[in-house]
Amino acid sequence: MSDSNAREHLDAKHERNREQRIEGIKRWVKYIESEPPETWGPQQNAVVNDQLDAAKSVRTSAAHQQHVKDVAAEIIEVRDGSNDNDSN
Incomplete structure (x- = not known):
């Protein structure tokens, strides 16, 4: 191949x-x-x-762990922001 x-x-x-x-x-x-x-x-x-x-x-680097935490925080922020819009 x-x-x-x-x-x-x-x-x-x-x-x-x-x-x-x-x-x-x-x-x-x-x-x-x-x-x-x-x-x-x-x-x-x-x-x-x-x-x-x-x-x-799984062993991951500190940088990768921080990236995962940052992405999770962004998801929560977007989710919470969309919930605020739903109540208006």
């Missing part, structure tokens, strides 16, 4: 993975729209907690 074929194969694989992630997100959105937060909230918390535990078991 030439380098260009390998790159095309990898690009195609990444695109398939991306499409699968998007479809999974769409299914999750439909689910949370059809179920009360009391049902899906604990499920979501369990997934997030497992991901955090897995991330903690």
